[in-house]
Amino acid sequence: MINYIYLTVLLPLVGFLINGIFGKKIKNEKLTGIIGSSAVGLSFIIVLISFFQTLALPVEERSHTVELFTWINAGGLNIKVAYLVDQLSLVMALIVTGVGFLIHVYSIGYMHGDKSFWRFFAYLNLFIFAMMNLILSDNFVLLFLGWEGVGLCSYLLIGFWYDRKFEKGTTSQAAKKAFVVNRIGDFGFLLGMFLIFLTFDSLNFHEVFTKAELFPISEKVYGFIALFLFIGAAGKSAQIPLFVWLPDAMAGPTPVSALIHAATMVTAGVYMVARCSILFASAPAILTVIAVIGLLTAFFAATIGLVQNDIKKVLAYSTVSQLGYMFLALGVGAFSAGIFHLMTHAFFKALLFLGAGSVIHAMHDRQDIQQYGGLKKYMPKTFITFFIAALAISGFPGLSGFFSKDEILWYAYSHGSVLMWITGVATALMTAFYMFRLVFLTFYGKERFSHDVHPHESPSVMTVPLMILAVLSVIGGYIGIPVIFSGEGGNHFEHWLAPIFSSAERRLENYGAHSHFEELLLMFISVAAALGSIYFAYYVYTRRPGIAVTVSGKFKGLYKTLVNKYYVDEVYESVIVQPIQKVSERFLWKFADNKIIDGAVNGSAYIIEKLGEVIRLFQNGFTQFYALIMMLGIAIALFWIILSL
Amino acid sequence: MNNVPIEYYLILSAFMFAVGTAGVLIRRNAIVVFMCIELMLNSANLTLVAFSSYLGLAAGQVFVFFVMTVAAAEAAVGLAIIIAIFRNKSTVNIDEIHIFKW
Numbered sequence: 001m002i003n004y005i006y007l008t009v010l011l012p013l014v015g016f017l018i019n020g021i022f023g024k025k026i027k028n029e030k031l032t033g034i035i036g037s038s039a040v041g042l043s044f045i046i047v048l049i050s051f052f053q054t055l056a057l058p059v060e061e062r063s064h065t066v067e068l069f070t071w072i073n074a075g076g077l078n079i080k081v082a083y084l085v086d087q088l089s090l091v092m093a094l095i096v097t098g099v100g101f102l103i104h105v106y107s108i109g110y111m112h113g114d115k116s117f118w119r120f121f122a123y124l125n126l127f128i129f130a131m132m133n134l135i136l137s138d139n140f141v142l143l144f145l146g147w148e149g150v151g152l153c154s155y156l157l158i159g160f161w162y163d164r165k166f167e168k169g170t171t172s173q174a175a176k177k178a179f180v181v182n183r184i185g186d187f188g189f190l191l192g193m194f195l196i197f198l199t200f201d202s203l204n205f206h207e208v209f210t211k212a213e214l215f216p217i218s219e220k221v222y223g224f225i226a227l228f229l230f231i232g233a234a235g236k237s238a239q240i241p242l243f244v245w246l247p248d249a250m251a252g253p254t255p256v257s258a259l260i261h262a263a264t265m266v267t268a269g270v271y272m273v274a275r276c277s278i279l280f281a282s283a284p285a286i287l288t289v290i291a292v293i294g295l296l297t298a299f300f301a302a303t304i305g306l307v308q309n310d311i312k313k314v315l316a317y318s319t320v321s322q323l324g325y326m327f328l329a330l331g332v333g334a335f336s337a338g339i340f341h342l343m344t345h346a347f348f349k350a351l352l353f354l355g356a357g358s359v360i361h362a363m364h365d366r367q368d369i370q371q372y373g374g375l376k377k378y379m380p381k382t383f384i385t386f387f388i389a390a391l392a393i394s395g396f397p398g399l400s401g402f403f404s405k406d407e408i409l410w411y412a413y414s415h416g417s418v419l420m421w422i423t424g425v426a427t428a429l430m431t432a433f434y435m436f437r438l439v440f441l442t443f444y445g446k447e448r449f450s451h452d453v454h455p456h457e458s459p460s461v462m463t464v465p466l467m468i469l470a471v472l473s474v475i476g477g478y479i480g481i482p483v484i485f486s487g488e489g490g491n492h493f494e495h496w497l498a499p500i501f502s503s504a505e506r507r508l509e510n511y512g513a514h515s516h517f518e519e520l521l522l523m524f525i526s527v528a529a530a531l532g533s534i535y536f537a538y539y540v541y542t543r544r545p546g547i548a549v550t551v552s553g554k555f556k557g558l559y560k561t562l563v564n565k566y567y568v569d570e571v572y573e574s575v576i577v578q579p580i581q582k583v584s585e586r587f588l589w590k591f592a593d594n595k596i597i598d599g600a601v602n603g604s605a606y607i608i609e610k611l612g613e614v615i616r617l618f619q620n621g622f623t624q625f626y627a628l629i630m631m632l633g634i635a636i637a638l639f640w641i642i643l644s645l
Numbered sequence: 646m647n648n649v650p651i652e653y654y655l656i657l658s659a660f661m662f663a664v665g666t667a668g669v670l671i672r673r674n675a676i677v678v679f680m681c682i683e684l685m686l687n688s689a690n691l692t693l694v695a696f697s698s699y700l701g702l703a704a705g706q707v708f709v710f711f712v713m714t715v716a717a718a719e720a721a722v723g724l725a726i727i728i729a730i731f732r733n734k735s736t737v738n739i740d741e742i743h744i745f746k747w
Contacts, residue, residue, distance in 0.1 A: 621743025623678075627669050 001049040002064050005083050008043035008097065009132045015039030015125035023118025033108035036121030040104050040128050044097035051090050059499060062087055065138050065206070072141070076201060084138035084205060088500045091339060092135040092271055095346045099263045100128050102465035106354050107255040109462035110361060120160060120253065127153035131264055135271060140193050140203040143272070147236065148186065150265045155179040157260060158252040166251040174251035181245040185235015185269075192228030196279075199225065205275065212278050213503045225279055226286035229272065237269030237323050240297045244569055246320055250312040254357030257312060262319045262353050263346035270326045270342050274335045277504035281333065284508070291331025291416060295423050298324030300566065302430040306437070307552070307562040310367045311356045314438050318393070319349055321427060325408050328424065333508045334411035336497040340480045341408055343493075344400035347476045348392040351469035352435075355386035358462055359442060362455040369438060374447040378455040381463040383443045385470040390439050392473040394432035394530045400477035406523050407482055413522055425526045432530040436537035444542045484516045654695035661688035675727050675737040679720075686716050 015036050019026075026032055054062050063086035072079040083089075104124060111120050130149025137143040159175030166174050193203065199221055200208045212222075233239070238246035249261045260266070273280055273290070280287055298321045305317035322345050329338035360367055362379055376383045392399040395406060405428060413421035449455070457463070480493035540547045552559040561567070618629070661684055668681030690709045697705025731737050 623739050623743070624670050631666060631670065 001046060001053055002085050003066055004046060005050055005066050005085050005136065006068055008046050008093065009083070009129060009136065011039045011043050012125040012128035012132065016122050016129060019118050019125060020122035023122055026118060029108070029112065029117050032118045032121050033104075036125050037101060037104040037108065039125055040097055040101045043128070043132070044094075044101050047090065047093045047097050050085060051094060054085065054087070054090060062499065077197070077203070079139055079141045079203060081142060082138045083136040085136070086500065087497050088271075088275060088339065089135050091343065091497070093132065095343055096128065096131050096135065096264050099346050099350050099469070100124075100131075100259060102468055103255050103259040103263075103350065103354065106258075106357070106462050106465040107253075109459045110255050110357055111253065116160075120157075123153055123156050123160070124255075124259070127157070127260060127265070131268075134268055138205050140196065140205070140208075143275075144189065144193065147189065147232075147268065147272075150260070150268060151179065151182045151186070151236070154182070154249065154260050154265055157256040158249050160252055160256065164251075166248075171251040174248040178245040178249050181242050182235050185232045185242055188228045188231025188235065189233075189272075192225055192232060195221070195225050195228060209276075209278050209503065212282060213507075217282075219283060219285075222279060222283040223286055226276075226283040227289075229276060229279070230286060230290055233269030233273050233327075234293065235269070236272075237266050237327070238297075238320050239269070239293055239324065239327055240300070243297060243301065243320050244572060247313055247316040247565070250310070250316050254312065254353055254360060257316070258350045258353030258357065261316070262349040266319065266323060267326070267342045267346065270323065270330065270338055273327070273330045274339050274501070277330075277335045277501050278507065280330070281504035281507040287331050287333065287508075289331070291328050291412075291420065294324045294327025294329075294331050295412075295420055295427075296324070297321065298328060298427045299423050302427045302434070304562055304565050305434040306430055307559060308434075309370050311359065311369050311372075311438065311442065312353070312367055314369070314434055315349070315352055315356060318352075318431065318434065321431065322349065322393070325405065325424070325427070328412055328416075328420070329408040332411050332415040332420070333505065334408065334415060335501040335504060336494045337404070337407040337411055339497060340493050341404035344392070344404040344473070344476045347469055348389040348401060348473040351385060351389040351466060351473055352393070354462070354466055354469065355382050355389060358382040358458040358466065359386075361458055361462070363449065363453055366449070366453070369441045371449050372442040373445045373449065374443070375455055376443040379457040381457060382466065385463075385466040386443070387439060388470045389473050390435040394435055394534060395428055395527065396530065397527055398474075398477075400473050400475070402527070403477035403480050403482065406526060407480070409526055410482070410519055410522060413518075421522065425529055428526055429529045429533045433533040433537050436534045437541055440537060440541035445545065482519070484519055651695055651699045654691060658688045658691045658695070661685075661691065673738050673740055675730070675739050675742075678739060679723055679727065682723075683716060683720070686712060 015038075018035055019032055023032055054064075063084070065082050065084050067080055067082040069081055070078065071081045104121070107120065107124065111117050114120065127150060130146045130153055132146070134143055134146025134150060137146060155175045155178060158178050159172040162170070162172050162175075164171050196208055197203055199217060200211045202208055202211070231242075235242045246261060246266065250257055252261070280290070301317045301320035301324060305314050305321060308314045308317060322341070326338045326341050326345070329335070329341060358379065359372070359375060359382060362375070362382075363372065366372075388399070392401040395402045409421055409424045409428070412424050480491055483491055564570070618625075665681045665683075665685035665688060668684065669678050672678050672681065690712055693705040693709050693712070697703065697709075727737055730742060734742060736742070
């Protein structure tokens with residue numbers, strides 16, 4: 001089945017073409033939904049079979065390349081359309097097709113009755129096609145194709161309801177913002193790719209990584225390569241300073257937020273850094289930068305998440321924050337921990353978004369959690385699954401988030417510093433708080449919505465995916481139980497990914513050993529912090545609802561700063577957007593374009609016209625005048641010749 | 646023939662050419678202008694023949710035949726044009742036929 005892996009890329013493309021071309025004529029939501037979902041479902045089955053086949057192989061033989069055809073062949077540049085099936089890409093492919101399939105099914109219910117139902121499924125399938133190219137590619141160029149493809153789909157889907165208002169603008173403005181900010185990252189990624197080709201004479205993963213492992217190259221070159229690639233990753237994965245697009249991406253339909261802006265696309269940056277681990281491991285300075293940026297992103301996004309009132313906004317900032325965790329893991333050299341968190345996060349964050357979608361659906365598109373309350377009894381299935389996901393993300397012991405997050409925190413402590421660990425735990429604490437603030441404000445307490453809203457449980461086409469994801473959120477962590485609980489070699493996930501990261505880990509210096517007691521102690525502290533803050537949220541938002549208002553009133557300045565997201569958007573607006581607009585308008589448009597370029601064009605026409613006005617006087621129609629001129633010409637020519645003799 | 650100096654031929658030819666040029670520039674009657682052009686052509690022919698004889702080369706005389714052929718063709722076409730113009734405008738005064746202008 002491994003040799004047929006290209007089908008997993010092709011099937012979504014076929015689904016996209018069918019729905020995209022004939023969707024308008026099909027006029028049957030069920031059929032459109034089935035085509036879209038089955039394309040991804042079949043892909044998932046193929047990936048699953050390939051996964052088990054790979055699992056049965058000995059470790060050395062687990063990496064396969066499936067070549068399709070030569071794409072670009074120019075000089076020394078040879079790019080093939082080839083898919084790399086190895087441990088890392090299989091994990092990613094399982095997440096993308098698996099979670100993707102569930103979200104496709106969910107969308108059949110969520111998008112029911114939308115006027116462009118078919119367009120939605122066409123875009124979703126196109127997204128899966130691009131995403132599969134991204135993760136299965138065996139070279140940078142095909143990866144970049146997928147990278148741009150998912151960006152395009154993200155743009156199309158954020159602006160899916162192009163006629164709707166979103167906050168102060170329209171959804172298309174949010175879509176444009178996402179696209180433009182991503183372009184900045186893509187620019188960095190492109191530069192990184194050029195530098196890689198310049199250094200290694202190849203863009204094929206295997207060749208580049210082998211050369212990087214064998215040949216000594218100056219750390220400076222590695223530093224720039226890693227930095228440029230990280231800029232790309234920061235754009236796609238919403239890290240400081242390029243995170244501003246992700247919260248606005250919530251303008252799209254909720255399944256899109258779940259699939260693209262939580263589970264899959266935004267993790268592309270994490271995947272790319274993990275894939276190029278050897279390049280990053282060769283530039284320790286940049287690795288530290290990544291860890292710090294990841295940590296700062298995690299921390300600041302969590303603080304913003306504390307006070308947001310839009311249910312999707314809270315989840316969006318939570319996503320930014322969790323992505324920060326993943327980069328923290330990558331930055332301290334714990335690549336498999338980063339990918340592990342990527343996987344568990346895909347489960348519970350997709351679940352949270354889909355749960356939020358279910359709530360929004362029930363509340364007739366109202367997203368303000370201050371207008372929810374007491375929904376527990378109306379939608380029990382949504383409540384239970386949402387609650388499980390909230391526990392998982394908070395790191396409740398035994399759930400998936402506990403294993404992955406504590407692994408990252410442990411690595412932050414053992415490979416990073418105590419300060420990193422403290423900030424990480426503070427973030428975890430806030431995560432637990434804002435998630436349960438969301439839970440308590442939405443599902444508990446008094447009903448604060450108006451009487452004309454009649455909340456109801458969503459149809460089973462929506463709740464069944466929720467339940468499957470809830471199960472995954474619970475058990476997903478058990479494939480990566482830390483060594484202290486499972487004994488040597490008990491962390492199956494790390495063991496599975498080890499061959500991918502072995503060369504990078506060899507390059508990073510060895511870290512001092514830490515005792516298991518320390519690990520247990522730290523784990524205990526972070527769990528206690530999470531549980532404490534869950535209780536605190538419970539106390540504040542159900543027992544004494546007045547506290548929140550009093551506190552926010554007391555710390556008005558801080559509260560306003562947080563509600564306004566540290567004014568980052570405003571700062572970008574006045575520091576970057578406005579100056580660019582001003583320069584574009586006053587200099588580039590009104591001066592350079594109007595005066596210089598238009599001036600040159602119009603000026604040459606003007607000169608010709610004036611010249612013509614003089615010259616045409618000679619054209620008087622009198623034959624003999626022409627003859628005279630001719631004679632004079634000849635006479636002058638003769639004089640000339642005679643004089644020059 | 647040989648004792649007539651070459652200068653005589655050249656002076657005569659220059660005179661004929663000057664008369665022809667003056668006629669082309671001054672006269673208004675298209676047919677006269679046309680005849681003047683022929684005069685200029687023939688003055689050139691005379692020069693060619695004179696030099697041909699003076700230098701003892703046949704090339705000049707061959708040239709003259711070409712010029713005469715072209716002049717004949719030109720006369721045919723030119724007169725046809727003048728007749729056509731006369732039919733349209735009832736005049737062959739070239740000052741009245743200045744239609745090619747801005």
